[in-house]
């Protein structure tokens with residue numbers, strides 16, 4: 409199953425540009441609100457150092473791409489319509505698109521760090537809107553949306569909970585929002601809600617529950633976008649300072665990333681997504697050259713990269729806690745049974761064991777799991793042993 413990453417934010421912040429840059433899918437982008445109505449779904453990638461160079465082999469990737477020793481592993485990106493204050497109660501395009509994010513376990517919140525759009529995404533002079541407000545507002549919209557879903561029929565449900573002395577009805581509400589039962593259970597414990605009758609929970613209790621669950625189940629990376637504009641710089645510093653312990657703030661220029669990927673595709677430059685610089689290899693026009701130089705000065709030199717790749721990597725690796733493993737069938741040649749070297753790179757939870765990996769590959773392989781082999785050392789790996797980042801592993805099944 410592919411990992412899903414939702415792209416959210418108020419209108420006109422650059423969500424679709426971020427999506428287009430990451431997937432190279434041509435979608436509608438424009439400097440006014442509600443350009444996107446139906447969600448765009450496409451394939452983006454996380455970037456990780458491949459093991460090919462270290463193992464001294466030339467690889468033949470199947471499920472992923474290897475460029476110059478960097479492995480790009482597919483994830484699903486979902487670009488939804490812009491969110492305006494009151495969306496949870498039906499304002500703007502309403503909360504329909506929030507439903508599109510049910511299945512996404514992590515979100516990238518694209519913020520217009522230049523402060524050049526008001527709270528509804530209408531253009532205003534850059535520097536006049538405070539982007540920090542957008543972060544708080546989105547949090548609130550999400551919480552209200554969850555609260556609304558969870559508190560529907562609450563009277564009936566709370567009675568059932570007290571009667572059955574089980575929280576199944578509540579769990580069901582949350583699983584419908586893509587939240588694991590374990591997270592809800594932990595929240596009930598930590599907030600001491602289990603010691604009270606559900607029928608006596610206040611709306612505030614429910615709000616606390618929802619907020620707790622939201623932080624755990626829908627972690628967010630802030631993409632402080634339009635970082636190429638000078639006015640963004642101070643805002644980004646302020647965002648990092650004031651939001652730093654709750655979110656990771658990644659300065660991004662989606663527009664710059666899109667331009668670089670297009671230039672790369674057209675053979676004008678050599679550029680690997682996420683790189684700190686590019687090299688001109690083709691024959692750009694004067695105008696193109698000027699645009700590329702602008703990106704180098706205003707984005708790459710200032711922030712180290714366009715940030716788009718970093719935002720996706722942060723979402724998947726840091727927020728979701730995933731690692732990458734390379735399963736092989738021949739542990740000496742690091743290949744599959746057809747001789748493809750390092751064919752697959754898989755995203756797994758950092759809590760996953762060797763047996764979990766076997767199940768992830770195929771239920772049948774999981775059932776017949778005997779032991780695994782760490783292909784780097786040749787050592788045996790037991791069923792319950794945790795996997796490590798960039799492990800090359802062979803699974804041995806019983807016949």
Ligand SMILES: Nc1nc2c(ncn2[C@@H]2O[C@H](COP(=O)(O)OP(=O)(O)OP(=O)(O)O)[C@@H](O)[C@H]2O)c(=O)[nH]1
Pocket residue numbers: 417418419420421422423424425426436437438439440441442443444445488489490491633634635636637660661662663664
């Ligand atoms: N300067 C600058 N402008 C950007 C950047 N990213 C996007 N934009 C511009 O911001 C405007 C809105 O971009 P979209 O990608 O359509 O924004 P959106 O968030 O998808 O908007 P809605 O679909 O209406 O919610 C466009 O004019 C983009 O060119 C960036 O990194 N820097």
Ligand SMILES: [Mg+2]
Pocket residue numbers: 423424425436437443444488489490
């Ligand atoms: Mg859009």
